[in-house]
Structures are given as C-alpha cells and as structure tokens.
Amino acid sequence: MLHIKDLRASIETDEGTVEILKGVSLDVPAGQVHAIMGPNGAGKSTLSYVLAGREDYEVTKGSVTLDGVDLLALAPEERAAAGLFLAFQYPVEIPGVNMSTFLKTAINAVRKQRGEEELDALAMLKRIKATCAKLDISDDMMKRAVNVGFSGGEKKRNEVLQMAMLEPKFCVLDETDSGLDIDALRVVADGVNAMRSPDRGFLVITHYQRLLDYIQPDVVHVLAKGKIVKTGGPELAKELEDKGYAEFLDEAA
Amino acid sequence: MSISEKTIATVADMAGRYEAGFVTDIETDKAPKGLSEDIVRFISAKKDEPEWMLEWRLKAYRRWLEMPEPEWAKVEFPPIDYQDAYYYAAPKSAGEGPKSLDEVDPKLLETYEKLGIPLREQEILAGVQDRSPVAVDVVFDSVSVATTFKEKLKEAGVIFCSISEAIKEHPELVKKYMGSVVPPGDNKHACLNSAVFTDGSFVYIPPGVRCPMELSTYFRINELNTGQFERTLIIADKGSYVSYLEGCTAPMRDENQLHAAVVELIAHDDAEIKYSTVQNWYPGDFETGKGGVYNFVTKRALCEGRNSKVSWTQVETGSAITWKYPSCILKGDNSQGEFYSVAITNGRQQADTGTKMIHIGKNTKSRIVSKGISAGHSNSTYRGLVKILPKAEGARNFTQCDSLLIGDQCGAHTVPYIESRNKSANLEHEATTSKISEDQLFYCMQRGISEEEALALIVNGFAREVMQHLPMEFAVEAQKLVGISLEGSVG
Numbered sequence: 001m002l003h004i005k006d007l008r009a010s011i012e013t014d015e016g017t018v019e020i021l022k023g024v025s026l027d028v029p030a031g032q033v034h035a036i037m038g039p040n041g042a043g044k045s046t047l048s049y050v051l052a053g054r055e056d057y058e059v060t061k062g063s064v065t066l067d068g069v070d071l072l073a074l075a076p077e078e079r080a081a082a083g084l085f086l087a088f089q090y091p092v093e094i095p096g097v098n099m100s101t102f103l104k105t106a107i108n109a110v111r112k113q114r115g116e117e118e119l120d121a122l123a124m125l126k127r128i129k130a131t132c133a134k135l136d137i138s139d140d141m142m143k144r145a146v147n148v149g150f151s152g153g154e155k156k157r158n159e160v161l162q163m164a165m166l167e168p169k170f171c172v173l174d175e176t177d178s179g180l181d182i183d184a185l186r187v188v189a190d191g192v193n194a195m196r197s198p199d200r201g202f203l204v205i206t207h208y209q210r211l212l213d214y215i216q217p218d219v220v221h222v223l224a225k226g227k228i229v230k231t232g233g234p235e236l237a238k239e240l241e242d243k244g245y246a247e248f249l250d251e252a253a
Numbered sequence: 254m255s256i257s258e259k260t261i262a263t264v265a266d267m268a269g270r271y272e273a274g275f276v277t278d279i280e281t282d283k284a285p286k287g288l289s290e291d292i293v294r295f296i297s298a299k300k301d302e303p304e305w306m307l308e309w310r311l312k313a314y315r316r317w318l319e320m321p322e323p324e325w326a327k328v329e330f331p332p333i334d335y336q337d338a339y340y341y342a343a344p345k346s347a348g349e350g351p352k353s354l355d356e357v358d359p360k361l362l363e364t365y366e367k368l369g370i371p372l373r374e375q376e377i378l379a380g381v382q383d384r385s386p387v388a389v390d391v392v393f394d395s396v397s398v399a400t401t402f403k404e405k406l407k408e409a410g411v412i413f414c415s416i417s418e419a420i421k422e423h424p425e426l427v428k429k430y431m432g433s434v435v436p437p438g439d440n441k442h443a444c445l446n447s448a449v450f451t452d453g454s455f456v457y458i459p460p461g462v463r464c465p466m467e468l469s470t471y472f473r474i475n476e477l478n479t480g481q482f483e484r485t486l487i488i489a490d491k492g493s494y495v496s497y498l499e500g501c502t503a504p505m506r507d508e509n510q511l512h513a514a515v516v517e518l519i520a521h522d523d524a525e526i527k528y529s530t531v532q533n534w535y536p537g538d539f540e541t542g543k544g545g546v547y548n549f550v551t552k553r554a555l556c557e558g559r560n561s562k563v564s565w566t567q568v569e570t571g572s573a574i575t576w577k578y579p580s581c582i583l584k585g586d587n588s589q590g591e592f593y594s595v596a597i598t599n600g601r602q603q604a605d606t607g608t609k610m611i612h613i614g615k616n617t618k619s620r621i622v623s624k625g626i627s628a629g630h631s632n633s634t635y636r637g638l639v640k641i642l643p644k645a646e647g648a649r650n651f652t653q654c655d656s657l658l659i660g661d662q663c664g665a666h667t668v669p670y671i672e673s674r675n676k677s678a679n680l681e682h683e684a685t686t687s688k689i690s691e692d693q694l695f696y697c698m699q700r701g702i703s704e705e706e707a708l709a710l711i712v713n714g715f716a717r718e719v720m721q722h723l724p725m726e727f728a729v730e731a732q733k734l735v736g737i738s739l740e741g742s743v744g
C-alpha cells in the first residue's frame with residue numbers, strides 16, 4: 001500500500017538549508033496500522049507534511065507511492081483525491097467558513113477529482129449527521145466556522161470526522177490523541193477502529209502508549225533525528241514508555 | 254505539476270476569463286464625439302426633456318468647466334481626455350424610451366440572458382427560473398431599454414421607472430429631490446454627471462408601503478469609447494421600506510471607459526432603504542492593465558427623517574479604477590447608517606473606496622465594516638470619514654476595516670478620518686491587515702480542494718460579515734464572483 005523509500009527532505013531557513021528527514025524508509029501494507037513514536041523535533045510532523053505535499057519542504061531524494069501511484073508528483077489536492085488523508089497535529093482555523101460548507105466543498109472536490117457525481121445538499125446533510133452522531137459531535141458544531149473557538153479535543157474529533165467523511169485509502173494521524181480527555185480518546189479510537197479494513201492503511205503518530213491500547217498497531221517504528229532507528233511489534237511502545245528515547249538519541253547522533 | 258507551475262498555467266489561460274466581456278453587435282444612435290454645450294442640449298433633446306431640466310444640466314456643465322479634478326485619492330491614471338469620448342449612445346431599436354418586454358430588441362434580451370439577468374416576467378412568475386421575483390430596470394449604454402414588473406409595483410403605489418421617464422411623468426418629485434443630496438457642484442465627477450447624465454432608475458415608495466419585491470437595475474456599457482452617466486434617485490417616504498440592487502458589466506475593451514454615476518437616496522421618518530451593489534465592470538487586461546472601466550461614483554444617502562435607516566452593501570470586484578464612497582448624512586434623530594463593503598482588486602486594478610458618515614441628529618448610529626482583498630499587482634485603499642457635529646448628542650460609530658493581502662506585489666491602505674465635535678460621542682475603530690495564510694490554504698488542499706477554490710473559500714469566509722447583508726438571491730452570485738475575480742492570484 002504505502003511505500004516510502006529513502007526519503008530525504010529539507011527546509012529553507014534564515015540560517016540556510018536544514019535537512020529534517022534524513023532517509024526514511026517505511027512500508028505499510030494494506031489493512032495494517034503502523035505507529036510512529038519519537039522524541040520532540042524528530043521529524044514526525046515533517047514526514048506527515050511531506051507525504052501530504054506541503055510546499056515549504058523540498059524533497060531532495062527518495063520516493064513515496066500509494067498503491068503504486070507516485071505521490072510526490074501530485075499536488076496536495078490530488079494526493080487527497082488519490083486517497084491520502086492527514087489528521088493535523090494542529091488543525092487550522094478558517095474564520096467565516098462554516099463546517100458544513102467546508103465539508104461539502106471538500107467532499108465534492110474529492111468526488112469530482114475521482115470522477116464521481118457531486119452529492120446534493122440533502123445527501124450531504126444526511127452523511128454529515130450520521131458521522132457526527134458516531135463521533136459524538138453536536139450538529140451545532142457544523143454551523144460554526146472551521147476550528148474557530150473549538151476546544152483542543154473538539155479540534156481533534158473534528159479531524160476524525162473529516163477523515164470518516166472523505167473515505168480515504170490511507171490515513172496519517174499526527175498526535176490525534178494529545179489534548180483528548182479519556183472519554184474522547186475512546187470515541188476517537190472507536191472512530192478509527194471502525195474505519196479499519198483490509199484495504200485501508202494507517203500511520204499513527206503518537207507520544208503515548210495509551211492510544212495504542214485502544215488502536216492496536218501491527219508495527220511500531222521509532223523516528224529519531226530524521227531516521228527510523230528501530231522497528232518492532234506493539235511491545236516496543238511499552239518498552240519506550242519505560243526507557244524513553246535516550247539510547248536512540250545517542251545512536252543517531 | 255507544482256503549485257506555482259499550475260498557477261502560471263492558469264494565468265496563461267486567462268484570456269477570456271472575464272465572462273461578461275462580450276460585445277453585443279447592435280446598431281446605435283450616437284451623439285457626435287466630445288463634450289460641449291451642444292452635446293448637453295443634444296442629450297436633453299434626445300430625451301425630450303422639459304426646459305427646466307436642460308437649464309439644470311447647462312448650469313452644471315458651466316460649473317464643471319471650472320472645477321478641478323479630485324486628486325486626493327490613491328489612484329493613478331493619465332489625465333482623462335473628455336473630448337475623446339462619446340456621451341450618448343443608444344441602441345437604435347430603443348426609440349422613444351423603455352417599452353414593454355415584447356417590443357424590446359431580441360438582441361438586447363439575448364445579451365441579458367447571456368449575463369444571467371432575469372427579464373421575462375411570465376417565466377419568473379411561473380417559477381421557470383428558480384428565484385424569487387425581482388423587478389429589473391435595464392440600462393444599456395445611455396438608455397433604459399426595459400423595466401419589468403411595473404404594473405405589479407404600481408398596484409402597491411410604488412413608482413419604479415427610468416430617470417428619463419420620471420423627469421417627464423413625475424417632474425414634481427424629480428425637481429424636489431434631484432441634486433438635494435448630491436448637489437451638482439459636489440465634485441467634478443458628480444458635476445459632469447449632472448450635465449450629461451443619460452439614464453438610471455427612479456424609485457418612489459409611498460408612506461407606509463413595504464415594497465413587495467426586490468428592485469434592481471442592471472447597467473451595461475456596450476459601445477466603444479462611450480461614457481455611462483448613471484443617475485439614480487430613490488425616495489422612501491415615511492414608514493416605507495425598499496431593497497434595491499444594482500449590477501454592472503462591460504465588454505473587454507482596450508480603451509478605458511468612464512462610468513461616472515450619481516446615486517441619491519432619501520429616507521423620511523421611519524423609512525428604510527437597503528441598497529446593494531455587485532460591481533463587475535471590466536477590470537482591464539490582467540497582465541498589462543490596458544483598458545477597463547473608470548468607475549467614478551458619488552453615492553450618498555440623506556437620512557432625513559427620525560428613525561430612518563440606510564444600509565449600503567457593496568461587492569466591488571471589477572473596474573480598472575474604483576473611486577467610490579457611498580455615504581450617509583444622518584440628519585434625523587435616531588437615524589442609522591450602515592456601510593458593508595467587500596472590495597477585491599487583482600491584476601493591475603486600483604480601488605479607493607470607503608464611506609462618510611455624517612452625524613447631525615441626536616442618537617444617530619453608524620456602522621462600517623470594510624473588507625479589502627488585494628492580489629496580483631493591485632492596490633486597494635479604504636478611505637473613511639466619521640464626522641460628529643456638535644448637536645449629535647449620543648452619536649455612536651463602530652468601524653472595522655480588515656485587509657487581506659494575497660502575494661507580495663499588492664498593497665492595502667487604510668485612511669480613516671474621525672472628526673468629533675461632541676464629547677458624548679462613542680466611537681470605536683478596529684483595523685487589521687493580514688496575509689493570506691499558507692496554513693489555511695494547505696489545510697483546504699489536504700482535504701482535496703484545489704488552491705484556487707481554497708482561496709475563494711477562505712476569502713468568502715473573510716468577507717462573510719459583509720456578504721450576509723446581500724439579498725439572498727444575489728449572495729450566491731456574489732460568492733462565485735469572488736472566486737472568479739481572484740483567478741490567477743495564487744502561487
């Protein structure tokens with residue numbers, strides 16, 4: 001499903017070019033959930049942005065394919081249409097644009113690119129209502145501007161709502177668990193688990209083992225200083241919880 | 254394709270992006286080129302006007318000759334050669350003024366159909382076109398060619414006709430009100446208009462009447478090198494209400510076209526006028542700025558009566574140059590003025606627009622919300638004046654001016670003047686300037702929305718507070734127009 005090969009990416013800063021991803025390789029087969037853990041500043045969010053096609057980062061080497069499609073050759077909206085979804089670590093506020101307009105625009109934009117017919121207002125409303133109910137999101141929230149004044153937890157739930165509505169093939173979740181209370185964590189995890197299917201893959205970025213109790217990963221990777229430094233089973237997450245990242249920071253240095 | 258490559262491609266394909274840019278091939282009856290007393294007489298004679306009207310025009314013309322050009326606005330253009338333009342052009346088939354729709358030249362009807370203006374009363378009433386009925390006065394170059402729903406409005410006592418017709422049919426009203434809010438000598442553009450105005454709309458709502466439908470006027474400049482001098486007069490008598498909308502388009506021309514309009518509104522006791530504009534004149538060539546309409550407009554409302562209210566809403570997306578300050582003179586106690594504006598400039602456009610709120614009466618209130626969006630190499634200025642006179646006890650104003658910049662080649666400026674001569678006045682002013690957020694664009698694009706559509710979505714969100722004041726039937730059109738006018742501005 002998702003193949004990342006020797007991916008290197010850098011960013012232009014005032015002090016010159018800084019390489020952040022230093023050769024990341026990763027394979028997530030369809031139907032699997034892979035977790036990425038790693039210290040602050042390791043490059044986890046950068047990886048998610050590069051996958052989604054953010055312009056600020058320059059890919060200097062490597063390749064990314066999703067079901068054989070070369071993602072790096074596509075514009076961000078084309079990657080979304082190809083089935084890539086990113087739940088942002090910091091969801092963005094868009095004043096004056098209400099949630100239902102936003103969802104409608106996004107869903108129809110994706111459908112159009114996929115050669116499907118646009119949904120009419122009624123069908124759209126029904127879908128939004130059903131998905132909101134599942135994720136314990138009030139209808140009122142759909143009338144509010146995108147993420148404006150949403151609490152931290154509401155923002156994260158809203159990311160999962162969009163994920164459910166856009167029916168992606170592959171989901172990247174960047175710290176969707178941080179900022180959630182215990183009940184919300186369960187709602188979000190249920191939402192993700194409900195989407196698990198043999199033809200969908202997930203990359204779950206998190207700092208906490210707790211999320212992985214709810215969303216059982218098949219594989220856990222450790223990303224440190226722009227590289228995958230260790231890969232293992234679910235037990236690796238538990239080990240990290242006890243020991244921290246000290247050993248990898250030394251190794252990678 | 255990377256985002257910037259795609260943008261370049263979009264820009265390259267931009268020829269013909271101004272959808273209203275076609276020319277109607279129709280025989281016209283024109284005045285000789287240039288401006289003189291004879292031309293003023295020619296126009297007046299064409300319109301078969303009474304002597305008093307001609308005298309009024311000639312007085313304005315003589316005054317105009319002496320007046321200086323206003324030069325304080327932040328717009329740049331070469332001096333206008335007033336002798337190099339035509340001041341009157343009318344489709345030959347228009348003959349003696351507006352007719353019933355069945356008699357209107359099919360070529361004209363076709364033009365408006367192409368522009369999406371609903372004119373066929375029968376079909377509208379039968380619900381063939383899915384909008385609520387709107388009465389339309391149609392001004393093509395210098396003449397009104399048709400006014401719809403006149404009979405139905407007459408039943409309610411509402412007068413809705415072209416200004417030319419009003420001069421003949423309702424001279425007492427025209428004499429009383431024309432020039433009472435914008436005197437001919439107000440400024441050079443208004444003075445020129447007073448001398449050579451050709452057509453526009455006249456509205457009178459009798460006491461206690463709520464106008465049964467939206468009224469609108471659709472202005473179209475078709476002829477080459479022809480100025481359009483719109484004159485509109487709206488009177489809302491005691492306790493009445495009217496909502497009026499004007500729309501404007503012009504063909505793509507390499508030469509600049511002048512549209513110098515004067516609009517006067519009068520609201521008596523407890524009356525309310527809601528005046529909305531969706532201005533989409535040809536903005537000139539996207540790359541070079543060649544051509545486009547000079548939109549020099551004087552719009553002013555007199556809130557004459559107690560508790561009267563006037564609300565201006567404008568969405569300005571077109572024109573090479575916009576020079577326009579819809580204003581309110583708040584004379585009646587407790588009267589209210591509002592100004593909601595979205596001005597979008599792109600390419601080489603320049604806009605200097607804003608409002609004046611003159612508080613004269615007690616407890617008068619005004620509210621100004623201006624949203625300026627600049628893209629490309631364009632420049633946009635908000636210029637406003639809030640003036641509180643000594644007797645305006647308890648006056649209140651709230652002003653909010655937000656500017657949004659797209660790219661780094663454009664400019665946004667805010668020039669708010671405040672003059673308060675009454676200590677009890679309560680004035681609030683807020684202003685912000687921001688750049689279009691890459692985070693917002695990327696967030697939308699990650700959800701599958703193209704960059705151009707994302708931009709339109711974000712800008713419409715930015716302008717929402719204003720857009721929501723437009724009549725429902727026009728809000729959707731205006732939102733689309735926002736998207737169209739921003740084409741080619743990202744990357």
Ligand SMILES: Nc1ncnc2c1ncn2[C@@H]1O[C@H](COP(=O)(O)OP(=O)(O)OP(=O)(O)O)[C@@H](O)[C@H]1O
Binds near residue numbers: 043044
């Ligand atoms: N736009 C930028 N300008 C400068 N430095 C950047 C930029 N984006 C990322 N970086 C740097 O790249 C490194 C990786 O950042 P990234 O956000 O990917 O880390 P992360 O692993 O997601 O961390 P966290 O766990 O704190 O979310 C950091 O050192 C960060 O400061």
Ligand SMILES: [Mg+2]
Binds near residue numbers: 044045046089
């Ligand atoms: Mg991060």
